[in-house]
Amino acid sequence: MELRRLKYFVVLARHRHFGRAAAELSIAQPGLSQQIKVLEQELKVSLLDRGPQGVTLTPAGRALLEGAEPLLAAADELGERVRAVADGTHGRLRVAYSRSGADDRITDVIRRFRKDHEDVQVSVTTGMSSWCLRLLQDGGLDAAFVRGIIREPGITAAVVAEEEAAVILPADHPLAARDRLTRRDLRGLPVVLWPREAGPTLYEELVADVWPDGPPQLAAEEPDFEQVVASVAEGTGVSVMDLGRARKLCPPGVVIRHFAEHPPRYAVSFAHRTNDPNPVLARFASYVRQAPR
Amino acid sequence: MELRRLKYFVVLARHRHFGRAAAELSIAQPGLSQQIKVLEQELKVSLLDRGPQGVTLTPAGRALLEGAEPLLAAADELGERVRAVADGTHGRLRVAYSRSGADDRITDVIRRFRKDHEDVQVSVTTGMSSWCLRLLQDGGLDAAFVRGIIREPGITAAVVAEEEAAVILPADHPLAARDRLTRRDLRGLPVVLWPREAGPTLYEELVADVWPDGPPQLAAEEPDFEQVVASVAEGTGVSVMDLGRARKLCPPGVVIRHFAEHPPRYAVSFAHRTNDPNPVLARFASYVRQAPR
DNA sequence: GCGGCCGATCAGCCTTGTTTATCGGGCCCT
DNA sequence: AGGGCCCGATAAACAAGGCTGATCGGCCGC
Numbered sequence: 001m002e003l004r005r006l007k008y009f010v011v012l013a014r015h016r017h018f019g020r021a022a023a024e025l026s027i028a029q030p031g032l033s034q035q036i037k038v039l040e041q042e043l044k045v046s047l048l049d050r051g052p053q054g055v056t057l058t059p060a061g062r063a064l065l066e067g068a069e070p071l072l073a074a075a076d077e078l079g080e081r082v083r084a085v086a087d088g089t090h091g092r093l094r095v096a097y098s099r100s101g102a103d104d105r106i107t108d109v110i111r112r113f114r115k116d117h118e119d120v121q122v123s124v125t126t127g128m129s130s131w132c133l134r135l136l137q138d139g140g141l142d143a144a145f146v147r148g149i150i151r152e153p154g155i156t157a158a159v160v161a162e163e164e165a166a167v168i169l170p171a172d173h174p175l176a177a178r179d180r181l182t183r184r185d186l187r188g189l190p191v192v193l194w195p196r197e198a199g200p201t202l203y204e205e206l207v208a209d210v211w212p213d214g215p216p217q218l219a220a221e222e223p224d225f226e227q228v229v230a231s232v233a234e235g236t237g238v239s240v241m242d243l244g245r246a247r248k249l250c251p252p253g254v255v256i257r258h259f260a261e262h263p264p265r266y267a268v269s270f271a272h273r274t275n276d277p278n279p280v281l282a283r284f285a286s287y288v289r290q291a292p293r
Numbered sequence: 294m295e296l297r298r299l300k301y302f303v304v305l306a307r308h309r310h311f312g313r314a315a316a317e318l319s320i321a322q323p324g325l326s327q328q329i330k331v332l333e334q335e336l337k338v339s340l341l342d343r344g345p346q347g348v349t350l351t352p353a354g355r356a357l358l359e360g361a362e363p364l365l366a367a368a369d370e371l372g373e374r375v376r377a378v379a380d381g382t383h384g385r386l387r388v389a390y391s392r393s394g395a396d397d398r399i400t401d402v403i404r405r406f407r408k409d410h411e412d413v414q415v416s417v418t419t420g421m422s423s424w425c426l427r428l429l430q431d432g433g434l435d436a437a438f439v440r441g442i443i444r445e446p447g448i449t450a451a452v453v454a455e456e457e458a459a460v461i462l463p464a465d466h467p468l469a470a471r472d473r474l475t476r477r478d479l480r481g482l483p484v485v486l487w488p489r490e491a492g493p494t495l496y497e498e499l500v501a502d503v504w505p506d507g508p509p510q511l512a513a514e515e516p517d518f519e520q521v522v523a524s525v526a527e528g529t530g531v532s533v534m535d536l537g538r539a540r541k542l543c544p545p546g547v548v549i550r551h552f553a554e555h556p557p558r559y560a561v562s563f564a565h566r567t568n569d570p571n572p573v574l575a576r577f578a579s580y581v582r583q584a585p586r
Numbered sequence: 587g588c589g590g591c592c593g594a595t596c597a598g599c600c601t602t603g604t605t606t607a608t609c610g611g612g613c614c615c616t
Numbered sequence: 617a618g619g620g621c622c623c624g625a626t627a628a629a630c631a632a633g634g635c636t637g638a639t640c641g642g643c644c645g646c
Contacts, residue, residue, distance in 0.1 A: 001368055003296050004603095018624060031604045033625060038602095043372055045379040049570070050624060052612045058570050060379035067371035074367065075294055078360040079336055086338040086353035277342070277351050297634095311593055324635045326594060331633095343593060345643040 003075055005039045006068045008032055009047065013065045016054040088279030090119040095284070097145035098129045100202070102161040102244060102268045106145050109291040113284055120280050129201045136271060142281050143272045147201040150269050157271035160288055163242040165206055165264040167257045168250060170235050180260040183210055190219030190237035192228050202242070202266060209264040210240050225249055242266070296368055298332045299361045301325055302340065306358045309347040381572030383412040388577070390438035391422045393495070395454040395537060395561045399438050402584040406577055413573050422494045429564060435574050436565045440494040443562045450564035453581055456535040458499055458557040460550045461543060463528050473553040476503055483512030483530035485521050495535070495559060502557040503533050518542055535559070 012021040012032065022032040040047050047061035057065065084090035097106045114122050127135075132144035133152055150157035167181050175185055193216075196203045207215065219237035222228045229249045232239050246256050270288045272281055305314040305325065315325040333340050340354035350358065377383035386406075390399045407415050420428075422439035429437050430447055443450035460474050468478055486509075489496045500508065512530035515521045522542045525532050539549050563581045565574055 001296060001372055003294060019622090027603090028605055029624075030606085030626080034603080037625090043375055043379075045375055047375075052623065054623080058379070059384060059572060060375050063378040063384075064371070064375045067367075067374060071364070071367055071371060074360075074364055078357070078364060079294055081360060082336055082338055082353050082357045085356040086336075086351070091352060091356075279352060312591090320634090321636050322593075323595080323637085327634075330594090345592065347592080 001039075001042060003072065005035050005042075006064075007072060008035050009039055009061075010065060010068050010072065012036060012055070013048070013057055013061065016056065018055070084119060086279055088120075088281075088283035089117060091278065091280040092121045092123075092142075093278070093280045093284055094123045094125075094140070094142045095144065096125045096127055096132045096135065096141050098132060098147055098201075099126055099199070100145075100147060100161075100163065100242065100245070100268050102145070102163065104244070104248075105161060105291060106268075109287050113287045117280075117283070128199065133271065136273060139273075142276065142278055143270065143284060146269055146271055147266060148205070148269065149267050150271050152271075154274055155271050156274040157269040158289075159267040160270045160291070161268040162265055163244055163268065164258070165210070165240055165266070166243045166246055166259065167238060167240055168229065168232055168246050168254055169238040169257065170232060171253050171255050173235075173238065173255075175238070175257065176255050178257065181257050182260045183212070186210060186216070186238065186240075187213070188217060191216040192220045192222060192231045192237040192239045193218060194225060194228055195221055195223065198224065205266050206240055206264055229254060240264075294332075294335060296365065298328050298335075299357075300365060301328050302332055302354075303358060303361050303365065305329060305348070306341070306350055306354065309349065311348070377412060379572055381413075381574075381576035382410060384571065384573040385414045385416075385435075386571070386573045386577055387416045387418075387433070387435045388437065389418045389420050389425045389428065389434050391425060391440055391494075392419055392492075393438075393440060393454075393456065393535060393538070393561050395438070395456060397537070397541075398454060398584060399561075402580050406580045410573075410576070421492065426564065429566060432566075435569065435571055436563065436577060439562055439564055440559060441498070441562065442560050443564050445564075447567055448564050449567040450562040451582075452560040453563045453584070454561040455558055456537055456561065457551070458503070458533055458559070459536045459539055459552065460531055460533055461522065461525055461539050461547055462531040462550065463525060464546050464548050466528075466531065466548075468531070468550065469548050471550065474550050475553050476505070479503060479509070479531065479533075480506070481510065484509040485513045485515060485524045485530045485532045486511060487518060487521055488514055488516065491517065498559050499533055499557055522547060533557075 008021070008025060011024055012018065015021040015024065018029050018032055022029040025032065036047065043060075043064075045060045046058055047064060048055040048057050081090055095110060097103070100106075110122065110124060114120075129144075129146035129148065132141065132146050133150070133155065135141040136144050137152070137154055145160070146157070149159060167175075167186065169176055175181060178185075193203070193207075210216075220231050222231050225241060225245055226249060228239050228241070229246075229251065231237070233251060233253045243256070243258075250256060270285070272285065301314070301318060304317055305311065308314040308317065311322050311325055315322040318325065329340065336353075336357075338353045339351055340357060341348040341350050374383055388403060390396070403415065403417055407413075422437075422441065425434065425437035425439050426443070426445055426448065428434040430445070438453070439450070442452060460468075460479065462469055468474060471478075486496065486500075503509075513524050515524050518534060518538055519542060521532050521534070522539075522544065524530070526544060526546045536549070536551075543549060563578070565578065
C-alpha cells in the first residue's frame with residue numbers, strides 16, 4: 001500500500017467524482033482511475049461503486065476512508081516532527097550544573113531557551129562538577145556547566161564565566177577597616193569553610209591559591225554556603241568564596257573585601273560530548289555563547 | 294513521503310548495514326542507498342551517519358524510526374481491516390425483530406452469528422413489524438424479522454418461519470374436552486386478546502381468519518401475551534395466538550387446542566434493503582438461511 | 587601497505603505512473 | 617424514443633522513477 005494511492009483515494013472519496021478529484025490532485029483522470037483500480041486490486045476489495053452520477057463508497061471504502069485520513073495526517077506530522085528534531089526545535093536536552101556564583105546566568109539562559117523551545121523537553125539537575133562530567137561521558141547528560149577548565153577525552157568545553165573570589169568577614173573585624181586584603185593578611189586567622197566533599201573543585205582551587213604555604217586554620221566547617229556566611233557573621237572566623245555567591249548571600253554584619261592583587265579566579269565551563277549530533281544541543285550551545293559573560 | 298521508503302528505512306535502521314538490509318528487502322544495495330537518499334532529500338534531513346562500520350542513526354533518524362514503525366503497522370492494520378469489512382467479518386449490523394413465536398430461533402441465529410463474528414458490532418432491538426420496516430427503509434436498521442409476507446419498495450424479504458395459530462382455553466372449559474376445534478366452535482365465545490396496537494399485523498390476520506363473519510366478543514383486552522394467558526387461566530375467556538408463544542407461556546390450567554382444518558398460519562419474514570452492499574448483512578443473511586426453519 | 591568490507595556512484599533496463607485520445611453507457615431533455 | 621451530454625473505462629504513447637550489475641573510493645585490521 002502506498003500513501004500516494006491513499007491520498008488519491010481520500011480526495012476521490014471526498015469529491016465522489018473522478019474528474020474533479022483528478023483536477024484537485026493535478027493529474028489526468030485516467031491516471032486516477034488506474035491508481036484506484038490498483039488500490040482495489042492490492043486490497044482485493046471493491047472500494048466504490050461507479051454510478052453514472054459520480055461514485056458512491058462501499059462499506060469497505062468507507063472503512064478505508066476513515067482509516068486513511070488519520071494515517072495521512074500521521075505521516076505528515078511525522079515528517080514535520082523529524083524535521084523539527086533535525087533543526088533542534090523538537091527533542092530532549094538534559095542539562096546539569098554545579099552550583100556556583102554563575103547560577104543566575106545559567107538558570108537564566110536555560111529559562112530563555114525553554115521559552116523559545118516549548119517542544120524541547122529540557123531537564124535540569126545540579127551536581128558536583130566531577131559527577132556532571134562522568135554523566136556526560138556516559139551519555140546520561142547532554143550538557144553541563146562545570147567548574148574549572150575542562151580537559152577530558154570525548155568532552156568539548158568552553159569557559160563561559162569567570163568568577164573572582166573575595167574574602168568575607170564580620171563587619172567588626174579589624175581587617176574590615178581595610179579596603180583590600182592580601183593573602184598574607186589571612187595567614188593564621190581562624191577560617192570557616194564548607195566540607196571539602198561539598199564542592200571539591202572550588203575548595204581545592206581556593207585553598208591552594210589563598211593559603212599557598214599550607215592549609216588554613218579551620219575554625220568551623222559548615223554544611224553549606226548559607227551557614228558559612230552565618231558562621232562568619234557570628235564571628236567564628238573569616239571565609240573566602242566566589243564574589244557572586246558572596247554578594248547574594250551576605251547579610252548585614254558581614255562585609256566583602258577584595259584581594260589586593262591577583263584575586264583568585266576560577267572558570268565556569270560549558271561542556272558537552274564532542275561531536276554530539278543532537279541538534280537541540282547545538283541550539284542550546286548557541287544560546288550559551290550569546291549569553292552575557 | 295512513501296511507505297515503501299519508510300519500510301526501507303526501518304529495515305536499514307534495524308540492521309545498520311546497507312548490504313544486509315537490502316538483502317532482507319530482496320533488492321540490491323544501490324537501490325536502497327538511492328531510496329534512503331531520496332527520503333533524506335524529501336525530509337531535507339540527514340537520517341544517518343555513514344561510517345565505515347555500518348551506519349549510525351542521527352537524532353532525526355531515531356525520531357523517524359520511532360514514528361515510522363507504528364505508521365507502517367497502522368497501514369498494515371488498515372489494509373486488513375478494510376479487507377475484513379469487505380468480507381463481512383468486521384463492521385456493524387443493526388437487527389430488529391417483532392416478537393413472535395419464532396423468537397427463540399431468531400435470538401438463536403443472532404447468538405450464533407455473534408459468536409462467529411466477534412469483530413462485528415451487532416445491535417438488536419425489538420419493535421412492531423411496521424416500525425421495523427420503516428426504520429429499515431430509512432437506513433436506521435440493516436435487517437429485521439417481521440411478520441407477514443413483505444412487499445415494500447426497496448425491501449427484499451424472504452419467509453423464514455411459518456407459525457400456526459392455536460386456541461388456548463381454561464382446562465375446565467367444555468371445549469377442552471375436544472381434541473380439535475373449528476372456527477365455528479369459537480363463535481360467540483368471550484375472547485381475551487391484546488390491544489390491537491400492541492401487535493397489529495398478527496391481530497388483524499388472526500381476527501380476520503378466525504372470525505371471518507365479524508369481530509369476536511371481547512371479554513378482556515390484556516396488555517401483553519403473558520397477561521392474556523393469565524386471563525384465560527382465570528376463565529375470562531378463550532384466546533387465539535401462535536403456537537410457539539402459546540407453548541412457551543401456557544401454565545397448568547390452560548390447554549392448547551389446534552384448529553381442525555386450515556389452521557391460521559402467518560409467516561415470519563427476514564427483511565433487508567434491496568442491494569444493501571453491507572457485507573456483514575450478506576453474511577448474516579446466509580446464517581438466517583441456514584438456520585432451521 | 588595491502589586486502590577486504592562498506593557504502594556511493596554510474597549507466598542502462600524495465601517497471602510503473604501519467605498523459606492524450608477515444609470509447610461505452612446511462613441520464614436528461616426535448 | 618432519439619440525441620446530446622456527462623462520467624468513467626480503456627488504449628497507446630510517453631516520461632519518470634526504481635532497480636540492477638559493475639565499479640569506485642575510503643577506512644579498518646592484519
